[in-house]
Amino acid sequence: MPRTPGQRAGLTYDAVLAAARDVFAERGRAGLSMRSVAAQLGVAPNALYSHVADKTALVDALLDDVLGTLAPPSADADPTTGLRDVMLATFDLLVARPGLVPAYLERQGARGPRARALGEAMTVLLARLGVGEDAAGRVVRALIVHTLGYAALATADDATLSPAQLRADLEVTLDWLLVGASGS
Amino acid sequence: MPRTPGQRAGLTYDAVLAAARDVFAERGRAGLSMRSVAAQLGVAPNALYSHVADKTALVDALLDDVLGTLAPPSADADPTTGLRDVMLATFDLLVARPGLVPAYLERQGARGPRARALGEAMTVLLARLGVGEDAAGRVVRALIVHTLGYAALATADDATLSPAQLRADLEVTLDWLLVGASGS
DNA sequence: GGACGAACTGTACACCGTCCAGTACGCTGG
């Protein structure tokens, strides 16, 4: 429904974010453009810039949003399995929504509030493994890098290995990292 | 120097690749476009398509080319340090040329002949560590994913950690992986 | 009620990858 200039469409930041999520879900990462999001809202492309600084800011918000659907590890579970399970859940999440991984890679990881919250939950578990606060950062980084990398392999266009195989591999190599972390 | 249509500029595949390398070195990944490469050669943009299928094919070739500057691990070195050194050299290579990492991430890793050669050299070393041929693939993958990920962190725009710190972290976590690999 | 700031519009700029049709060259067969 076209509007005469100046009229308010009632956009909000959240509405823009929701529209971006819809477009991403329907048309994938390649189909996510300022114009497509604006079209989804029935609005001129540049209208989005009243609510969002950049395209990159928009996808950053979108990516962090996705992380919110991840159940944080319960603090009283066995630390090792708890950590492994979060990372495997992350892997599953990324693999289930193709196109998500390239977006994360392009932004070289998410730094939003949800990402930070997850990191802190992991740090708590690591503390119970005997890993100090300073070393915890290193371990969290290692686990995340590893998991994201395997998700990237699993969703690559010319993937020679099945996601299931890679998931099994990830499980093994995560354990290597966790063993190394707790033994140092 | 403009040419009348039909005249030959004497382009070759290698010349295009070299021009791409130059443009990349000078203007980085964002500045690498078909048009900029063509301009570097004094040629119309679409002239490149006589020698290169795609832009993606061009950057794939470019990325694999870069890997050629990496010294393969000597087969008679200590396997563990040999493997660690290749990965650290890879890290250094990626960090030294900013913009390289995003390109690799975008293509989700290199699959060219040089990449394969490196992988095979690593497999040889792993065999001397007692890692069978089938498991070697898994370990090589883990090491590469890990290294590339750390290089990504080191070259991220908002990098909070210095490359040197990350390199040290990488050294530690690579050892965790190698210990896990040889102990299984 | 008049001013103001913000939300929106149309338009436009500077790019991008790539396709299409044409042209002129180099090579090869006769």
Add this chain to the structure above:
DNA sequence: CCAGCGTACTGGACGGTGTACAGTTCGTCC
């Protein structure tokens, strides 16, 4: 030696991108 052909190149264009600029109109506050 010359005709013909394949191909390396050209100009031009298409459809797309992110985003800046200026204008219009609305809701709100003094």
